Amino acid sequence: MKFRKKYQEYMQGQEKKLPGVGFKKLKKILKNCRREFQSKNDVHGVLHNQTCPQHCPVCDGTFFPSLLKEMSDIVGCFNERAQKLLELHLASGFRKYFIWFKGKLQGSHVALIQEGKDLVNYALINAVAIRKILKKYDKVHFSKQGQAFKSQAQSMHIEILQSPWLCELMAFHINLRETKVKSGMTPASFEGCYLTFNDGKPFLSCELFDSVKLDIDLTCSICLDTVFDPVSLTCGHIFCYMCACSAASVSIVNGLKAAEPKEKCPLCREAGVYEGFVHLDELSILVRRSCSEYWEQRLLMERAERVRQAKEHWESQCQAFVGWMEIHPKEDTVS
Numbered sequence: 001m002k003f004r005k006k007y008q009e010y011m012q013g014q015e016k017k018l019p020g021v022g023f024k025k026l027k028k029i030l031k032n033c034r035r036e037f038q039s040k041n042d043v044h045g046v047l048h049n050q051t052c053p054q055h056c057p058v059c060d061g062t063f064f065p066s067l068l069k070e071m072s073d074i075v076g077c078f079n080e081r082a083q084k085l086l087e088l089h090l091a092s093g094f095r096k097y098f099i100w101f102k103g104k105l106q107g108s109h110v111a112l113i114q115e116g117k118d119l120v121n122y123a124l125i126n127a128v129a130i131r132k133i134l135k136k137y138d139k140v141h142f143s144k145q146g147q148a149f150k151s152q153a154q155s156m157h158i159e160i161l162q163s164p165w166l167c168e169l170m171a172f173h174i175n176l177r178e179t180k181v182k183s184g185m186t187p188a189s190f191e192g193c194y195l196t197f198n199d200g201k202p203f204l205s206c207e208l209f210d211s212v213k214l215d216i217d218l219t220c221s222i223c224l225d226t227v228f229d230p231v232s233l234t235c236g237h238i239f240c241y242m243c244a245c246s247a248a249s250v251s252i253v254n255g256l257k258a259a260e261p262k263e264k265c266p267l268c269r270e271a272g273v274y275e276g277f278v279h280l281d282e283l284s285i286l287v288r289r290s291c292s293e294y295w296e297q298r299l300l301m302e303r304a305e306r307v308r309q310a311k312e313h314w315e316s317q318c319q320a321f322v323g324w325m326e327i328h329p330k331e332d333t334v335s
Contacts, residue, residue, distance in 0.1 A: 007129050010121075018122065019073035021129040022066065029063045030140050056141065063137065064149060067130070071158045074126050082119050082165035085112065086172060090281055113176060120169050120192065120206065123160050124214070130160075155270070157234055164232030164278040167216055170206050171282035178289060195290055202226055202290070204283070218287065221267055222247060226291055228298045230280040231256065233273040235265045238280065242302060248274045252306055253313040 004023050011020045033056055089112060134146030153159045160166065170193040193206045204216040220227045222243035229241040245252050247266045248259035259274035288295045 003132055007125060010125055019077050021070055021126060021133060023133065026063060026066060026133050029059060033059045071130060071153055075158045075160045075163060078119060078123055078160060079163055079165050082169055085115055086168055086282060116169050116172055123166050127161050161214055162236035164280060167204060168280055168282045170204050171286040175282060175285050195286060226287060226294060230283050232278045232280055233265050234276040235268050235270045235273045237265055237267045251309050251313055253310055
């Protein structure tokens, strides 16, 4: 079965209408482009390969803008649904029931797990669809513009495999599977996501389709150790929270939200990536369970560093206050 047909059947089988890749519309644009270019060749009596030039106004004016909107809608829908699901899973007590009620959600814990699995499937199959249509574009144009467009999408943060919520959903399923096994219950999650170690370095992996395998390196590129209290910047790169604070030139007391817009990601050098950071709570739970000895050692080091930075912060605040009082002495008041 061709992927296009498989993709269409998958999207039609969803209970809720979700945004997707318009294969039929996008391929029609490519056909129109080829037809127009062939007609121009016939008029001028020129014999070339039956394809349009690399910079084609027919394709560039319709193909890429259409795909850009579809990618933006897909990642927006995925992020919103994944964030709500994970917020519900990590909530406790009254807050969990409040979220259920507010969202008018109905179902059980099993339904929550199934929705997480469906979202991971949705992300990966759309990633395949986008890759295939861009490959088709390059084939028609004998170009590499489709591959270049993928890089542009990443810089715009609309590449779905770049989403921090996909990483969180993968960790979510591994955590659930391990919880079920330890409790002696039959695992309710799926086996597509797993944590592996290569030469002692951890990787979060997911493979649900033959053509897509996602491997996320869980080594912080700053401290060169397994991520601790991990955060994802808007560019998609993952770091320890304390390492990210150091890279952003802010203290832990002030936090990443205090980072200046000019501060750049240590890996891709993109600016303005700290303001929209995401705390990866499910991933943090997974690392704590899988690397317990390392986690305990790192926790002691982090606590000591947090205390040191907090002490320095308050000392500087006190000094600043004393200096201000010396400049602005309290005036005597007449009773």
